[in-house]
Amino acid sequence: MKQFIDFIPLLLFFIVFKLEPRELELLGLHWTLGGIFSATAVLIASSLLVYGALFVAQRRLEKSQWLTLAGCLVFGSLTLAFHSETFLKWKAPVVNWLFALAFLGSQFIGKQPLIQRMMGHALSLPEPVWRKLNMAWVLFFIVAGAANLFVAFTFHDIWVDFKVFGSLGMTVLFLIGQGFYIARHIQTPPETPSQGA
Structure with missing residues (x-):
């Protein structure tokens, strides 16, 4: 929602x-x-x-x-x-790169990478997996920002379509890939022995 x-x-x-x-x-x-x-x-x-x-x-x-x-x-x-769409074309790249910077910084600052802080309450994963996921998000945001910048200044007729639907499609594909990766590494809590009859 x-x-x-x-x-x-x-x-x-x-x-x-x-x-x-x-x-x-x-x-x-x-x-x-x-x-x-x-x-x-x-x-x-x-x-x-x-x-x-x-x-x-x-x-x-x-x-x-x-x-x-x-x-x-x-x-x-x-x-x-300034009555210039150039500024708006820079919004998606800059915001994506700031997200990349935040995720990258969390690799070195704080006890947990940012992705673990966001999803750790719902998932149990080994520490190296959290760090790899976090770096995957860093790379995703760098690529998403670069793709938005490239399309905005190269394909003037479709940059708004890409901003809305291309970025959404990239995000959905990345989340699906992340889901498969998480599924391979998810840890289930050990079962507690049931009380006998």
């Missing part, structure tokens, strides 16, 4: 981006709906609403949600202020 909630602003961004630009009048003001700049405004507004509602409901946001929100606000605001 959390992943779907995080996806709402991106989905709204995609829908508004794909609309043919048209002029609307609302409250005596003229607005353009459709295209990159109105989609960016919708991305910022919907991110504030979604993460604001989550913060009110949960009394907190996860660090990844704070980072995503900050990236959206900074790069989205720069896109609107």
Whole structure:
């Protein structure tokens, strides 16, 4: 459910981006709906609403949600202020690389790698497996950032499609691979002898 909630602003961004630009009048003001700049405004507004509602409901946001929100606000605001989509094209690579840096840093700082802190309550894995999984996430975020950057500045016509669906597809494939890897190494707690009759 959390992943779907995080996806709402991106989905709204995609829908508004794909609309043919048209002029609307609302409250005596003229607005353009459709295209990159109105989609960016919708991305910022919907991110504030979604993460604001989550913060009110949960009394907190996860660090990844704070980072995503900050990236959206900074790069989205720069896109609107300078009327240049270049800033927004840098959002996904920079956010992915910051996640990679956080996962990499956790290999050396703290008692557990970041992936173990996130999933350790649900899984029991040997310590070397946690470290390999964590490094796999580092590599995934580096590759995802590079792929987003390459597509954004090479294939101008499809970069938004890739940002929404290509990144999602890469993540799903990576999670499936991770699932197979975890299944080979998962440790089951030893059974306690049942009380005899």
